[in-house]
Amino acid sequence: MTKYPFPFITLHWLTAVSVILAYLTSGDPTRAHSSLDALIGQLHVATGMLVFALVCVRVLLRLSLPMPPQTPSHPLLNKSASAAHLLLYLLLFLTPLAGWCKLSAKTTEFSALGWHLPLLPSPTSLLAALGNAHELIGNAFITLVGLHALAAIFHHVYLKDGVLQKMLPRRPL
Numbered sequence: 001m002t003k004y005p006f007p008f009i010t011l012h013w014l015t016a017v018s019v020i021l022a023y024l025t026s027g028d029p030t031r032a033h034s035s036l037d038a039l040i041g042q043l044h045v046a047t048g049m050l051v052f053a054l055v056c057v058r059v060l061l062r063l064s065l066p067m068p069p070q071t072p073s074h075p076l077l078n079k080s081a082s083a084a085h086l087l088l089y090l091l092l093f094l095t096p097l098a099g100w101c102k103l104s105a106k107t108t109e110f111s112a113l114g115w116h117l118p119l120l121p122s123p124t125s126l127l128a129a130l131g132n133a134h135e136l137i138g139n140a141f142i143t144l145v146g147l148h149a150l151a152a153i154f155h156h157v158y159l160k161d162g163v164l165q166k167m168l169p170r171r172p173l
């Protein structure tokens with residue numbers, strides 16, 4: 001069983017932690033009722049933007065490093081895994097972008113943990129629509145992540161075909 005390259009595995013788990021943190025801190029970052037609220041809003045934006053940065057690097061690595069072949073399984077399982085992975089990549093880009101559009105529509109200035117985030121001065125109607133869909137896209141993304149994690153656990157516990165080990169850094173569990 002060939003594993004994913006170590007830098008790719010690192011990015012996968014760093015991304016997973018950032019996405020979960022972005023989800024746990026989600027809410028309206030421009031409406032803080034207390035300094036804790038403000039910090040949570042800034043964490044949402046910072047972790048969300050980190051997801052965007054990580055996926056950019058990850059796609060470059062995906063295209064330049066050798067990747068393990070898909071683990072042979074039922075053709076329907078293999079096809080749905082490929083489709084789910086493609087959709088996850090799309091949502092890794094789209095969710096933070098939509099959040100950025102939404103934030104641009106709500107405020108002209110935003111600092112996340114000391115970083116002055118550049119915002120769109122006047123989002124076009126398409127970008128404004130994307131921003132309005134941010135919450136829906138974010139929730140769809142988290143649902144797909146949940147299904148993806150369940151599928152990985154199903155492979156590990158029931159099929160025992162080594163799929164999870166491919167994405168773990170060291171020896172098999």
Ligand code: HEM
Pocket residue numbers: 018019022023026027028029030044045046047048049051095096097098099100101102103106134135138139141
């Ligand atoms: C993986 C990354 C992200 C996820 C999963 C995510 C998820 C969500 C979710 C589920 C909500 C709705 C919360 C609620 O009202 O209950 C939300 C709200 C919001 N998020 Fe994100 N978000 C992400 C990244 C970002 C980024 C990068 C930004 C800004 C640069 C952002 C800006 C916002 C804003 C402004 C709202 C309030 C929306 C509104 O008032 O309707 N998000 N986010």
Ligand code: HEM
Pocket residue numbers: 012015016017019020062070071081085086088089092145148149150152153163164165166167
């Ligand atoms: C926010 C959370 C996550 C995201 C966005 C995510 C995203 C992805 C993506 C896009 C791939 C495809 C990699 C490629 O071929 O380029 C992948 C593979 C994988 N992920 Fe995740 N993942 C997340 C969380 C998890 C969790 C929690 C688990 C385990 C419980 C997991 C287990 C795996 C495994 C085992 C693979 C390899 C699948 C294979 O080679 O067939 N992932 N993940």
